[in-house]
Amino acid sequence: MNKLDELLNYNHQALNLRSQRQQVLASNIANADTPGYKARDFDFQSALANAIAQPAAAQASGGAAPAPAPQPELLYRSVLQPSVDGNTVDMDVERAQFAENTLHYESNITMLTHHIRMMLAAIRG
Numbered sequence: 001m002n003k004l005d006e007l008l009n010y011n012h013q014a015l016n017l018r019s020q021r022q023q024v025l026a027s028n029i030a031n032a033d034t035p036g037y038k039a040r041d042f043d044f045q046s047a048l049a050n051a052i053a054q055p056a057a058a059q060a061s062g063g064a065a066p067a068p069a070p071q072p073e074l075l076y077r078s079v080l081q082p083s084v085d086g087n088t089v090d091m092d093v094e095r096a097q098f099a100e101n102t103l104h105y106e107s108n109i110t111m112l113t114h115h116i117r118m119m120l121a122a123i124r125g
Contacts, residue, residue: 004119011112013051017044017072018105024074025098028089035085039077039094044101047072 024040031037050070079088 007115008112010052011108011115014048014108015105015112017047017051018101018108020072021101022098022105025094025101028077028094029091029098032087032089032091032094035087037087037089039089040074041077041097042072042074044072 021042021044024042028037028039028041050072054070077088077090077093080090080093082088
């Protein structure tokens with residue numbers, strides 16, 4: 001895998017996982033009043049490492065087309081303050097995680113756009 005492929009793959013995987021995480025966090029927020037609902041999330045860093053390692057492993061094993069990236073393992077969020085109805089959603093935590101994930105998603109898009117513009121400038125001379 002060359003440097004350009006690595007750069008684009010990293011950004012592709014990061015954006016895909018950020019999007020998936022946004023859906024998980026939005027689901028937590030939407031179910032804040034659902035009795036018995038357990039808040040979920042996943043470890044973004046390990047999910048990204050797994051997603052990036054998979055295409056590299058496929059290339060090392062003969063360049064076969066990579067399989068779709070594995071889905072991140074959804075974990076249950078730790079309960080900070082238990083509720084009477086068994087719901088583990090803490091809206092302050094969820095809103096903070098949602099905002100942070102959004103910021104990282106936008107940052108990834110900005111960086112990818114910057115890299116593409118640099119490559120176009122180099123091509124055009």
